Amino acid sequence: MNTTKHNWTKEEILALYNKPLMDLLFESASIHRTHHDPNVVQVSTLISIKTGGCSEDCGYCPQAARYDTKVEGNDLMSVPHVKAQALRAKASGSSRVCMGAAWRNVKDGSEFDQVLEMVRTINKLDMEVCCTLGMLTENQAHRLAEAGLYAYNHNLDTSEEFYKEVISTRGFEDRLQTINNVRKTNITVCSGGIIGMGESIEDRAEMLVTLSNLNPQPESVPINALVAVEGTPMENQKPIEIWEMIRMVATTRIVMPETQVRLSAGRTEINREGQAMCFFAGANSIFAGDKLLTTPNPDVNEDMKMFELLGLKPQKPFEKGLQPKTVEAEDSQLHALGEKPKWSRPGHTIERNVEVSLKGK
Numbered sequence: 001m002n003t004t005k006h007n008w009t010k011e012e013i014l015a016l017y018n019k020p021l022m023d024l025l026f027e028s029a030s031i032h033r034t035h036h037d038p039n040v041v042q043v044s045t046l047i048s049i050k051t052g053g054c055s056e057d058c059g060y061c062p063q064a065a066r067y068d069t070k071v072e073g074n075d076l077m078s079v080p081h082v083k084a085q086a087l088r089a090k091a092s093g094s095s096r097v098c099m100g101a102a103w104r105n106v107k108d109g110s111e112f113d114q115v116l117e118m119v120r121t122i123n124k125l126d127m128e129v130c131c132t133l134g135m136l137t138e139n140q141a142h143r144l145a146e147a148g149l150y151a152y153n154h155n156l157d158t159s160e161e162f163y164k165e166v167i168s169t170r171g172f173e174d175r176l177q178t179i180n181n182v183r184k185t186n187i188t189v190c191s192g193g194i195i196g197m198g199e200s201i202e203d204r205a206e207m208l209v210t211l212s213n214l215n216p217q218p219e220s221v222p223i224n225a226l227v228a229v230e231g232t233p234m235e236n237q238k239p240i241e242i243w244e245m246i247r248m249v250a251t252t253r254i255v256m257p258e259t260q261v262r263l264s265a266g267r268t269e270i271n272r273e274g275q276a277m278c279f280f281a282g283a284n285s286i287f288a289g290d291k292l293l294t295t296p297n298p299d300v301n302e303d304m305k306m307f308e309l310l311g312l313k314p315q316k317p318f319e320k321g322l323q324p325k326t327v328e329a330e331d332s333q334l335h336a337l338g339e340k341p342k343w344s345r346p347g348h349t350i351e352r353n354v355e356v357s358l359k360g361k
């Protein structure tokens with residue numbers, strides 16, 4: 001029987017989040033065991049295929065060109081380079097490769113064609129392929145699906161209300177539109193957020209309302225803890241307490257029982273005991289590799305030691321869904337439409353972003 005509910009309210013989610021911790025953990029761990037093997041964790045490797053120089057003003061992001069951070073940008077990686085990294089990831093136990101490009105949105109043309117070739121190449125290695133490339137049209141989503149893309153990541157980041165305090169160069173509704181475009185294909189949706197940006201618990205609950213009330217719910221929900229990077233508007237933000245992470249993971253697990261809940265950025269700040277609590281609370285996916293796009297991540301060997309200690313096993317590829325078929329470029333029925341969608345540019349002022357970008361000049 002499918003017990004997934006799609007009409008969660010903020011009040012219901014807050015009541016879960018604020019439960020006595022032992023009650024919250026008991027409930028989330030019980031739900032986790034009903035829907036997943038509690039000793040299996042999916043391992044993904046993130047490859048930054050195009051780093052830095054981004055036109056957006058996401059207040060947490062060291063890749064935004066307007067902030068003076070130590071990120072060194074690069075052009076789009078070559079297909080053989082990406083393939084070599086994917087093979088390394090596979091050898092070290094990853095079942096999924098997630099390719100991230102610091103773009104506002106996907107543009108039809110040679111660079112997108114190159115990304116499609118990367119998708120084909122990695123799918124043929126029998127690994128799940130995910131991309132995070134910014135906003136996407138429906139036609140672009142279909143082209144990615146045809147190449148063999150398994151998942152598309154597009155985070156909501158936070159609540160609609162607090163979103164206006166984080167980003168001014170695009171709107172919350174654009175995020176939803178991209179998710180909607182991905183949903184018109186067989187690609188699975190990966191969408192989550194970041195905690196510790198100065199948002200309230202209500203904002204966290206609101207974000208979970210939006211995600212859990214999507215029908216179907218995202219197959220994957222990353223929960224990131226802000227990594228406050230020097231030079232970004234959020235550089236002085238205090239790190240969150242581990243208890244907030246555990247509560248967020250547990251609440252996410254309860255409201256999205258089938259979803260893979262992913263421990264993402266900020267994991268270096270969590271010791272093994274804390275991570276074990278997160279797995280118990282319902283997290284069943286991590287990113288491996290020493291870097292998450294541009295911020296630090298635990299060493300792969302450290303992760304494998306932790307898996308051994310906790311008796312965890314990495315999930316095999318395509319255990320939760322079928323491997324997509326790859327259509328070669330020359331056999332493709334789809335082509336670039338050269339659309340120029342009107343993604344919004346709200347342009348409201350976010351003081352802390354303005355101050356930091358002026359300092360960076």
Ligand code: SF4
Nearest residue numbers: 054056058061064102
């Ligand atoms: S989060 Fe993505 S869109 Fe925002 S500034 Fe960073 S790279 Fe650009």
